[in-house]
Amino acid sequence: MENALRFGLKTLADLDHLASKLAVSIPHQEDVSVLFESVPLPGGLTLPNRFVVHPMEGFDADPSGTPSELAFRRYRRYAEGGAALIWFEATAVVPEGRSNPAQFWMHAGNLPEYRRLVESTRAAGRAFFGDGPRPLLVLQLTHSGRYSKPEGTPVPMIAHHSAVLDPIHKLTLDTPLVTDEYLDRLQDAYVASARLARDAGFDGVDVKACHRYLVSELLASHHRENSRYGGSLENRARFLLETAAKIRDRVPEVFVTTRLNVFDAIPYPWGFGVSRDGFLSPDLSEPLQVIEALRKIGAPLLNHSIGNPYYNPHWGRPYDQPSVGVPVDRDRHPLQNTAHYFDITRRLQEANAGFPIIGGGYGWLREFAPPVMAALVAKKWVTLVGQGRNSFAYPEGIRDLRAQGAFDKRKVCITCSRCTQIMRDGGRTGCAIRDVEIYGKEYKEGRARAGAKTASA
Ligand SMILES: Cc1cc2nc3c(=O)[nH]c(=O)nc-3n(C[C@H](O)[C@H](O)[C@H](O)COP(=O)(O)O)c2cc1C
Numbered sequence: 185m186e187n188a189l190r191f192g193l194k195t196l197a198d199l200d201h202l203a204s205k206l207a208v209s210i211p212h213q214e215d216v217s218v219l220f221e222s223v224p225l226p227g228g229l230t231l232p233n234r235f236v237v238h239p240m241e242g243f244d245a246d247p248s249g250t251p252s253e254l255a256f257r258r259y260r261r262y263a264e265g266g267a268a269l270i271w272f273e274a275t276a277v278v279p280e281g282r283s284n285p286a287q288f289w290m291h292a293g294n295l296p297e298y299r300r301l302v303e304s305t306r307a308a309g310r311a312f313f314g315d316g317p318r319p320l321l322v323l324q325l326t327h328s329g330r331y332s333k334p335e336g337t338p339v340p341m342i343a344h345h346s347a348v349l350d351p352i353h354k355l356t357l358d359t360p361l362v363t364d365e366y367l368d369r370l371q372d373a374y375v376a377s378a379r380l381a382r383d384a385g386f387d388g389v390d391v392k393a394c395h396r397y398l399v400s401e402l403l404a405s406h407h408r409e410n411s412r413y414g415g416s417l418e419n420r421a422r423f424l425l426e427t428a429a430k431i432r433d434r435v436p437e438v439f440v441t442t443r444l445n446v447f448d449a450i451p452y453p454w455g456f457g458v459s460r461d462g463f464l465s466p467d468l469s470e471p472l473q474v475i476e477a478l479r480k481i482g483a484p485l486l487n488h489s490i491g492n493p494y495y496n497p498h499w500g501r502p503y504d505q506p507s508v509g510v511p512v513d514r515d516r517h518p519l520q521n522t523a524h525y526f527d528i529t530r531r532l533q534e535a536n537a538g539f540p541i542i543g544g545g546y547g548w549l550r551e552f553a554p555p556v557m558a559a560l561v562a563k564k565w566v567t568l569v570g571q572g573r574n575s576f577a578y579p580e581g582i583r584d585l586r587a588q589g590a591f592d593k594r595k596v597c598i599t600c601s602r603c604t605q606i607m608r609d610g611g612r613t614g615c616a617i618r619d620v621e622i623y624g625k626e627y628k629e630g631r632a633r634a635g636a637k638t639a640s641a
């Protein structure tokens with residue numbers, strides 16, 4: 185049974201056959217030139233093509249949150265590869281909001297290193313784009329909330345109690361909620377980080393609102409009582425929208441946007457973007473209202489995601505193999521989840537015609553991703569195409585596509601989840617399959633550490 189859920193496609197005809205068997209729509213087209221078109225953004229900036237590197241933590245910062253040489257290497261490779269928009273990974277705005285002691289955390293003390301990271305990435309981009317339009321660089325600002333682990337052990341900072349997620353983390357009703365006063369102050373920390381991002385040379389910042397980290401959890405805080413941040417949509421979206429507006433007003437040199445979870449796949453009232461009649465069906469009415477508000481604030485584009493990487497990762501990152509402890513979802517084929525993601529993106533894009541929405545969910549398609557991406561763009565179901573794991577695995581993919589008209593199937597991500605596993609095992613993350621010298625070793629060491637821990641437990 186498990187093998188039937190694994191990628192076994194040899195040709196696009198096989199893809200058509202599987203899609204028809206599963207009754208899903210996966211359009212594709214041979215001509216991928218549409219992916220290399222430049223894209224003007226509202227506000228005057230232009231992207232030199234449609235490729236986006238999704239934010240991906242490497243967990244290779246030093247304890248003060250300063251990027252290491254491995255981080256410089258990751259971003260250099262993305263830029264040399266030809267992505268038009270590089271969305272830098274989750275970067276903590278306060279130390280207690282780090283999800284890992286090796287997560288990026290930018291502060292006045294390490295600003296020069298972030299400036300150097302931006303400069304090094306920009307210089308690498310010139311290898312692909314020459315002196316033409318340059319890639320844009322966005323920094324994702326985060327507070328990990330429920331998943332905070334600043335010193336390596338969990339110190340959850342939750343916005344509400346969730347009957348779904350609390351038991352997983354063994355949280356009881358005694359676990360305190362973050363207070364409104366804390367959230368008020370935190371808004372200012374985001375603004376301060378946006379100032380630092382400007383000083384480092386980033387083009388934009390993202391008030392991260394996905395994957396159930398703090399701002400994403402606030403969006404689903406229907407049952408947060410007696411709070412300016414809970415209950416009505418106005419209250420639940422308050423943190424995101426007020427913070428974005430403050431950044432726009434106080435740091436106008438950078439644009440502000442978000443990566444928004446538009447479908448949590450967690451039952452109401454603990455999920456956002458879910459139908460009250462059945463949480464496996466999206467209800468995008470509230471996410472669309474939030475997007476409308478963000479557009480009014482001046483966001484020039486929007487990234488989005490679905491699901492929760494710890495709880496139900498199959499929605500947002502369809503895979504052949506999950507990381508350890510994550511059950512294989514045998515009810516749905518990864519291609520169904522891929523199609524589901526495309527459908528959500530289409531609905532967001534159609535409701536926001538002419539506004540650049542960044543899509544995702546292409547990874548499981550491997551070498552067949554570009555013809556599918558091209559067809560989705562041609563149909564106006566999406567404007568920009570974001571790649572996560574395949575950017576780790578195959579940063580030169582865009583360059584190969586431009587030169588040869590196709591991805592090289594020997595280089596693509598095989599959705600084995602080893603990069604996620606490295607992260608869960610406390611290592612420095614990258615592709616254990618295609619970048620094996622560095623990350624194959626990280627994977628093995630991480631597994632050995634986890635084994636030793638289990639053995640001594
Ligand atoms: C190791 C790893 C780290 C990630 N870090 C982030 C992050 O910092 N911010 C974020 O929004 N998503 C993060 N993601 C999610 C990816 O951006 C992306 O949504 C996910 O991998 C699915 O896209 P894909 O199928 O193209 O890989 C991470 C994913 C992985 C595997």
Ligand code: SF4
Nearest residue numbers: 597598600601603615
């Ligand atoms: S380890 Fe490499 S091949 Fe496996 S999922 Fe991660 S990026 Fe893809």
